[in-house]
Amino acid sequence: MLDVLNQDSRLFYAPPPPFERLALLGVPVHNLTLSEAIDAMMDMLHAYSIDGRARYVATVNVDFLVNTLGWRRNSFKHPELAKALRSADLATADGMPLVWLSKLLGTPLRERVTGADMAVHLMDALAREGKSVFLLGGAGNTAEEAAHCLKAKHPGLRIAGTLAPRIDVAGPKLADAMARDAEIVEAINKSGADVLMLGLGNPKQEIWFQRIQSKLRVPITLGLGGTFDFLSGRTRRAPKWMQNWGLEWLFRLCCEPRRLFKRYFIGGAKMLWMSLPLLLNTWKARLKRGSPVPLLNLDSEAVSDFRPLSIDLSHVNHLNPIHLGTVVDAIQSLPGRPQQIRISGISTALRRSLEAARVWDVFETKADVELGSAQSHEQGLLLSSFSEQSPTIRLKCHGPLGYTQVCDAQHTLDGVFQSDGDVEIDLKYCDAIDNTGVCFLVSLHRSLEQQQRSLRLMAVQPTVHQMLWASGVSDILHIY
Numbered sequence: 001m002l003d004v005l006n007q008d009s010r011l012f013y014a015p016p017p018p019f020e021r022l023a024l025l026g027v028p029v030h031n032l033t034l035s036e037a038i039d040a041m042m043d044m045l046h047a048y049s050i051d052g053r054a055r056y057v058a059t060v061n062v063d064f065l066v067n068t069l070g071w072r073r074n075s076f077k078h079p080e081l082a083k084a085l086r087s088a089d090l091a092t093a094d095g096m097p098l099v100w101l102s103k104l105l106g107t108p109l110r111e112r113v114t115g116a117d118m119a120v121h122l123m124d125a126l127a128r129e130g131k132s133v134f135l136l137g138g139a140g141n142t143a144e145e146a147a148h149c150l151k152a153k154h155p156g157l158r159i160a161g162t163l164a165p166r167i168d169v170a171g172p173k174l175a176d177a178m179a180r181d182a183e184i185v186e187a188i189n190k191s192g193a194d195v196l197m198l199g200l201g202n203p204k205q206e207i208w209f210q211r212i213q214s215k216l217r218v219p220i221t222l223g224l225g226g227t228f229d230f231l232s233g234r235t236r237r238a239p240k241w242m243q244n245w246g247l248e249w250l251f252r253l254c255c256e257p258r259r260l261f262k263r264y265f266i267g268g269a270k271m272l273w274m275s276l277p278l279l280l281n282t283w284k285a286r287l288k289r290g291s292p293v294p295l296l297n298l299d300s301e302a303v304s305d306f307r308p309l310s311i312d313l314s315h316v317n318h319l320n321p322i323h324l325g326t327v328v329d330a331i332q333s334l335p336g337r338p339q340q341i342r343i344s345g346i347s348t349a350l351r352r353s354l355e356a357a358r359v360w361d362v363f364e365t366k367a368d369v370e371l372g373s374a375q376s377h378e379q380g381l382l383l384s385s386f387s388e389q390s391p392t393i394r395l396k397c398h399g400p401l402g403y404t405q406v407c408d409a410q411h412t413l414d415g416v417f418q419s420d421g422d423v424e425i426d427l428k429y430c431d432a433i434d435n436t437g438v439c440f441l442v443s444l445h446r447s448l449e450q451q452q453r454s455l456r457l458m459a460v461q462p463t464v465h466q467m468l469w470a471s472g473v474s475d476i477l478h479i480y
Contacts, residue, residue: 020325021322021328022102022322023328024098024102024321027060028091029093034117037090038121038122038125044220048220055221057090057222058206059094060092061098062097065271068081069082073360079432083434092115092118097246105278112246115227116237119222120231122195123153126195127156128156130158132191133195134160134191134193134195135197136163136165142199142232143162143199149233165184166180169207169471170473172472172476175439178436178439178443181215185212196218197221197228200223209223249264281353281356313344314345318349327363380399381412382412383415393415393421396428397427398430399432400434401430402432403434403436406436423456425455430461432463441468
């Protein structure tokens with residue numbers, strides 16, 4: 001059981017190995033140094049030989065938070081991006097504002113770990129072991145130039161390949177995205193690369209990895225954004241003293257004012273707006289004397305044995321970023337397991353604190369849910385009704401609509417294309433959709449349109465509608 005207890009006024013906390021994770025505005029970030037990050041990635045590389053699972057490393061900065069979160073509390077600009085960042089196997093603080101925010105919250109990150117620094121030091125480690133890297137993304141020949149520079153600086157490093165293909169994660173081109181993905185992933189897998197570096201920028205690189213993760217056969221993928229420009233020498237980094245003082249953004253703004261003005265000033269203003277409620281709640285909690293100080297203890301046996309987990313928060317009015325990171329990690333690790341989580345005792349004050357921390361969505365679905373409660377519906381995309389009297393084919397979706405559900409629905413779709421009627425999909429009980437699900441809907445819409453038939457999406461839930469909007473297809477699909 002994951003319990004919240006009280007013991008004097010001291011905090012007793014044992015972070016899960018290997019590193020504690022701080023939830024900063026809803027996005028968990030690992031608290032580690034650059035050298036520890038490199039060691040962690042090399043451990044991931046060796047772990048792949050055991051479990052064969054492709055892992056993702058995110059380098060989180062202000063732009064990530066701005067692209068993820070909405071202006072209002074409890075709102076996400078891009079729900080799948082939030083899921084991608086929360087499920088990242090390693091997430092480092094690439095932006096200095098995240099380090100500053102952690103200090104103001106009383107749980108300081110030890111240092112800033114940028115994607116550019118990680119890439120250089122990781123190449124050293126890979127070269128020593130004779131490992132290979134594949135570079136994907138960048139403008140023009142940037143990936144090839146970066147690969148050439150890396151090879152010159154790290155003689156033992158093997159370049160598995162470079163690509164700068166068209167990749168879409170939004171808009172009508174999603175209808176063909178899955179077919180293009182298959183070609184790209186096949187080329188990467190055939191290369192035998194040990195590490196894949198993505199220079200696609202946020203949110204494209206995170207969303208695309210989520211879309212192809214189940215088919216990728218590369219141990220580690222790093223989302224590096226514009227780092228290829230640094231590696232190739234096209235763009236200079238700020239002097240070391242400016243990096244240490246958190247002024248690298250100013251240097252880059254002076255170099256590229258037209259491109260970066262909106263990103264830095266509008267994005268910075270949005271992060272400040274999002275941070276104020278969190279800071280006020282934190283400082284208010286500190287001023288309250290006699291407030292219970294929580295002890296979080298995760299029973300690892302309960303997790304490994306798939307036993308129900310219970311979180312009692314009845315004596316807590318505030319959770320700091322370390323506690324939030326622990327609970328979010330515990331909940332995120334449970335989807336698909338036969339066990340359930342029940343969270344009880346959430347007071348009004350604690351709910352306000354969770355909303356300010358942008359994690360209420362994680363707690364909301366688990367609050368006061370009966371332990372071991374079974375799903376009331378069969379999961380997936382199912383045929384609801386079809387008759388000759390009413391030629392409209394009605395499908396219903398229960399649970400999330402993603403890669404697994406799309407694959408399982410192929411038999412149902414064969415019947416859809418053999419008929420002549422329009423298609424309705426009832427999404428009343430669809431609680432989430434990822435980019436694969438969006439690709440499926442756009443592709444189905446186009447195929448039916450070519451047959452002079454229509455696709456109608458019924459009872460679309462707010463979270464699903466937001467994902468369709470974030471993917472740039474809400475105006476393409478017929479949503480009712």
